[in-house]
Amino acid sequence: MAFLEYWKHEYEALNDVYDDAVITEPDGLTVAELEFVRRGTQASPFLHKDYKQILKRDYHNISKLVIDDAVELYVIRKDNTQTLGCAADIAQRVSAFLKHFKIQAPQKKFRLIIYLTDWKKSLEPQPLTVKNINSGSTGTLNDIRYIVIWRCEEICKVLVHELIHCFGLDYYRTADIVKSEAITEALAEIYHIIFTLIESDEPFEKFIHYFKLNLQYGIDMCAVLQDVDWGKANIKGYFIDRVALLIDVDKLTKFWNNKSKTIEVSDAKLMKTIARTDGKLKKNMTLRMYYTNND
DSSP: OTHHHHHHHHHHHHHHHTTOOOEEOOSSOOHHHHHHHHHHHHTOTTSOHHHHHHHHHHOOEEEEEEETTTEEEEEEESSTTSOOHHHHHHHHHHHHHHHHTTOOTTTTOOEEEEEOOOOOOOSOSSSOOHHHHOOEEEEEETTEEEEEEOOSTTHHHHHHHHHHHHTTOOTTOOSOHHHHHHHHHHHHHHHHHHHHHHHTTOOGGGHHHHHHHHHHHHHHHHHHHTTOOOTTOOOHHHHHHHHHHHHTHHHHHHHHHHTOSOOOOOOHHHHHHHHTOOSOOOTTOOSSOSOOTTO
């Protein structure tokens, strides 16, 4: 398990800068800010049109926080009965991420838009579309980089995924979008486990336990996905490649640590493992990762 040494270092480095965020809450929002939130949301190419209509119609309770005098966080609720409990973890993650990866001003000035919905990443209905799968996106509006996330489920993991995109840490991105996204997702899942250990005040020794739980869930998910109707969605390979990368985590770790240009992804080990599954898979299997803040 050579990969553990690298990820232990990442755990320790992130832990050193966690809880250092300076969070302020300005009074009110400007018309320009409200318009940015509206336009940024509607511009997302991965937000299903049905969801866009619901967010525009029903989600108007907006709270704004500023993180480290740089990042503007907008949390949008359907009504004020929903708590903002996740906002503190989000703020700390963003702050720690920027410090750890040495993101400096003015680059670190961006906007983060989060909708507190209860929409799940479900295997139904089929064929699968962005409505089943996507939870967030990164874009640019008025020369301002921003991230929008529209599911509470996996919110903190999706945040890490989009931060990797937002700040160009996906140096490996090529025309092979499926493979590039699989790499980003595999890395995001590992960093999510690390962040959650920090937030739960758990030692790094618990990392391998949660990593294996998540990996097994991913393998089971891939077994279920063999019989799914994908319709026109060309992303089955994304789920397969993501789990294949986690199975070969030593190779993934070396690739990320060395900033290598390419990595070969083979699903041979995954397919052999799937062939040995006993079929006793969870009936409530979803498209999310296993280990989240709610587990």
